[in-house]
Amino acid sequence: MSSGTRRGVFFCAVVGRESEFERTCLRFIGADGEWRPDLDTSAVKREVGACLRMIECSAETAAWYPALLRERV
16 A cells, blocks of 8 residues: 555464463554665564554555565565
């Protein structure tokens, strides 16, 4: 989606599915104008609330995937 002022990629992964250790991990990794990731690991957003606020949208928000983003991810 195209929303907000920060450019980056949001990742969601379920680890340990169907076990007592199952966890959902969220990450937001910032990117520059050419969709290169910010390699400073301290800049990666890991907190659930922070990640969800960054990707908040409505059902009407259109999906948006620029070609360069697909290559970088």
